[in-house]
Amino acid sequence: MENLIAGAELLARWDVLFALLVGSIGGVAIGAIPGVGPAVAIAILLPATFSLEPIVGLTMLLGIYGSSMYGGAIPAVLINTPGTAVNALTSYDGYPMTERGEAHRAVSLAYSASFWGGIFGIICLILLSPVLAVIAPMFGSREIFLAALLGIILVILAHRGQIFAAGMLAMFGIFLQTVGLDPTTYTQRYTFGLTFLSSGINLIVVVLGLFALSQAFFLLTAPNSSPDAKPVKGNLIAGFKELLQHKRVATVASGFGVILGMIPGTGEFTAQFMSYTYAQKTSKSPDEFGKGAPEGLIASEAANNAVPAAAMIPLLALGIPGEALTAMMLSVFYVHNVIPGPQLFQNNIDLVYGLYLALILLNIIVFVFLLFSTNLMTKVIRVPTRFLGVMILILSFVGVYSLRNSLTDCMIASGFGLLGLILKRLNLPIVPIILGMVLGGIMEVKLRSAMPRLKTPFDMIDRPISFILFALIVLVIALHLRTLLKEYRAHRPDEDHEIHDTQMR
Amino acid sequence: MSRVKTLQSLFKRYRRPGDIVFAWALLIVSVFLLSQIFQQAVYKPGGKLFAQPIFWPAVSLTLMTVFAAFHLLGSALSERLEGRLTEVLLWISALEYAAWFILYAAVVPVAGYLPSTLIFAVLLVIRAGFRGRVAIVSALVSALVIVVLFKTFLQVKLPAGRVYEALPDGLRQIMLTYF
Numbered sequence: 001m002e003n004l005i006a007g008a009e010l011l012a013r014w015d016v017l018f019a020l021l022v023g024s025i026g027g028v029a030i031g032a033i034p035g036v037g038p039a040v041a042i043a044i045l046l047p048a049t050f051s052l053e054p055i056v057g058l059t060m061l062l063g064i065y066g067s068s069m070y071g072g073a074i075p076a077v078l079i080n081t082p083g084t085a086v087n088a089l090t091s092y093d094g095y096p097m098t099e100r101g102e103a104h105r106a107v108s109l110a111y112s113a114s115f116w117g118g119i120f121g122i123i124c125l126i127l128l129s130p131v132l133a134v135i136a137p138m139f140g141s142r143e144i145f146l147a148a149l150l151g152i153i154l155v156i157l158a159h160r161g162q163i164f165a166a167g168m169l170a171m172f173g174i175f176l177q178t179v180g181l182d183p184t185t186y187t188q189r190y191t192f193g194l195t196f197l198s199s200g201i202n203l204i205v206v207v208l209g210l211f212a213l214s215q216a217f218f219l220l221t222a223p224n225s226s227p228d229a230k231p232v233k234g235n236l237i238a239g240f241k242e243l244l245q246h247k248r249v250a251t252v253a254s255g256f257g258v259i260l261g262m263i264p265g266t267g268e269f270t271a272q273f274m275s276y277t278y279a280q281k282t283s284k285s286p287d288e289f290g291k292g293a294p295e296g297l298i299a300s301e302a303a304n305n306a307v308p309a310a311a312m313i314p315l316l317a318l319g320i321p322g323e324a325l326t327a328m329m330l331s332v333f334y335v336h337n338v339i340p341g342p343q344l345f346q347n348n349i350d351l352v353y354g355l356y357l358a359l360i361l362l363n364i365i366v367f368v369f370l371l372f373s374t375n376l377m378t379k380v381i382r383v384p385t386r387f388l389g390v391m392i393l394i395l396s397f398v399g400v401y402s403l404r405n406s407l408t409d410c411m412i413a414s415g416f417g418l419l420g421l422i423l424k425r426l427n428l429p430i431v432p433i434i435l436g437m438v439l440g441g442i443m444e445v446k447l448r449s450a451m452p453r454l455k456t457p458f459d460m461i462d463r464p465i466s467f468i469l470f471a472l473i474v475l476v477i478a479l480h481l482r483t484l485l486k487e488y489r490a491h492r493p494d495e496d497h498e499i500h501d502t503q504m505r
Numbered sequence: 506m507s508r509v510k511t512l513q514s515l516f517k518r519y520r521r522p523g524d525i526v527f528a529w530a531l532l533i534v535s536v537f538l539l540s541q542i543f544q545q546a547v548y549k550p551g552g553k554l555f556a557q558p559i560f561w562p563a564v565s566l567t568l569m570t571v572f573a574a575f576h577l578l579g580s581a582l583s584e585r586l587e588g589r590l591t592e593v594l595l596w597i598s599a600l601e602y603a604a605w606f607i608l609y610a611a612v613v614p615v616a617g618y619l620p621s622t623l624i625f626a627v628l629l630v631i632r633a634g635f636r637g638r639v640a641i642v643s644a645l646v647s648a649l650v651i652v653v654l655f656k657t658f659l660q661v662k663l664p665a666g667r668v669y670e671a672l673p674d675g676l677r678q679i680m681l682t683y684f
Contacts, residue, residue, distance in 0.1 A: 047661065052659075167568065167572035168535070168569055171572060174564075175538070175561075175565040178546075185558050190562060191545070217599040217602050217603070221595055221599050384635075386633040387633065387643070389633065390630050390633055391626075391647055393606055394625065394626055394648065394651060396606070397606065397609055401610055402655075402663055405663070407607070407610055410610040414606055418599055421599050422523075425523070426523060426527055440561065451556055
């Protein structure tokens with residue numbers, strides 16, 4: 001309890017609250033504009049937050065992360081274009097409702113379900129913290145190495161139908177982080193004699209290129225469009241009453257969001273699919289799904305909003321990010337010398353609780369904000385896409401250049417921007433590169449520090465948690481091979497998803 | 506024949522035009538990088554394998570090459586899609602915007618952040634096809650907001666423009682610090 005109060009004290013400062021307010025309201029707007037996702041915004045703001053205190057910078061980024069999905073529901077419902085890729089399933093049932101003239105009902109249901117999912121996720125996080133504080137110190141170097149390895153494997157396998165591409169890109173990411181001076185032997189690795197490569201390839205430059213610049217290129221090379229959303233009339237609180245009739249769906253969907261949010265490499269998209277399928281299977285009127293079923297809308301929005309809180313669990317407790325956004329936040333921790341991981345729960349528990357409280361506040365701020373300003377957001381959606389492209393290009397410059405005032409960084413970022421553009425055009429995932437870089441670095445360091453204690457390879461898995469992790473790795477691969485074999489026998493290649501959650505963010 | 510067909514169905518996947526070009530490109534890059542492994546990374550005799558500087562580049566590049574080969578196989582075994590050339594030309598056309606970006610970055614230390622942002626915002630908006638007064642004014646206002654937000658308030662580290670040196674005393678100090 002005293003930790004909670006210490007956390008509250010950390011937040012009770014005008015600059016922290018201001019950052020939270022800016023982050024959450026900015027996040028809603030960013031989420032609402034199709035074409036700019038939270039990843040673009042976080043990538044651009046990242047270097048700017050380095051000069052702020054950790055709690056201020058983190059609450060701002062957390063604000064964007066947590067609130068963008070609220071905003072993303074607006075265009076999903078009103079114009080059938082998800083604001084962020086994770087709102088894709090919201091449009092399945094949201095837009096038919098708008099067509100029936102129930103836009104107001106759909107939007108208000110989406111907000112209520114998002115709020116439910118968001119708060120559910122945070123409550124789980126708070127309840128789990130004491131358990132985490134006990135378990136996290138049991139994670140030594142080999143456990144963290146195995147957890148990162150599991151993360152890489154899951155990221156690759158989660159891209160069903162694109163496993164080779166995801167594998168290739170994840171390996172490329174691991175390779176990228178090895179470029180430069182080797183930290184222990186001081187030998188050059190893949191620098192090709194170029195001095196600017198000896199300090200390595202900066203993660204933030206890659207992130208800005210792959211997410212922000214690529215999006216600018218993507219919008220600027222495509223024909224211009226200006227989405228038109230009609231204003232919504234009516235009382236938006238009504239949705240909460242309707243939500244209470246579907247408590248079961250909302251809670252189970254949030255549960256899916258929490259569980260999949262915790263597992264590295266899976267995230268919002270899988271959570272949405274699973275909870276949507278669950279809602280449809282257990283519904284009294286499954287035929288209504290896709291034609292404007294409130295349960296479908298609730299399932300998808302509750303699931304994706306429960307993820308951000310849950311995604312903080314592996315990040316804070318083990319220092320292992322599960323997807324691109326938490327990978328970016330990890331660099332904020334590093335810049336301020338706060339190393340997430342088991343020690344965080346022992347030394348900086350007030351920061352952890354401060355972040356939890358920030359998440360709760362964030363959900364309340366966004367919910368209240370949206371009740372009054374949804375129609376303002378419908379105007380924001382109308383920004384022409386090519387104009388947006390110009391703005392992202394100009395903003396990306398601040399991000400890349402302020403890092404260390406280097407023109408070379410701008411060129412490297414442009415190169416990654418082109419790579420990102422090609423990946424987006426081909427509908428191939430970007431996230432494996434980023435996670436490969438971050439998790440690859442963790443694996444290299446942790447394997448090295450685990451080495452002196454290992455006599456035989458079996459020492460790697462002779463502790464309970466490392467054994468469980470190893471068993472999970474084997475299980476995940478075995479299950480995947482089994483599915484492949486089944487599909488092969490059935491002579492039926494599996495369907496690809498039209499959109500991957502890694503796209504468009 | 507039937508075996509070939511099942512092999513095809515195993516590797517066939519959802520694609521877009523230009524997929525095979527990218528698949529070839531990445532395979533070539535990964536093979537090239539892998540071929541450089543002994544020149545670009547060191548193996549120290551006597552040390553443990555997992556702690557070798559060469560270990561992670563070797564593992565990642567080998568797997569990358571394998572995945573890239575299968576990715577190419579998957580692309581080659583799927584039916585050909587129309588519009589490959591148009592797609593590749595579009596990728597190349599993005600180079601123009603990359604050039605704008607680098608040029609912008611090169612101009613800022615000379616002309617200063619505020620003037621260059623205003624100029625580039627207007628030029629780029631015109632290049633993107635907008636001609637109306639509303640678009641130009643919005644570009645100017647957005648550029649101004651960006652500069653004030655990042656440089657004036659957040660004090661992000663950006664170099665002061667060399668042209669500011671020519672300004673009269675009082676104004677110069679303000680411009681150097683805030684814009």
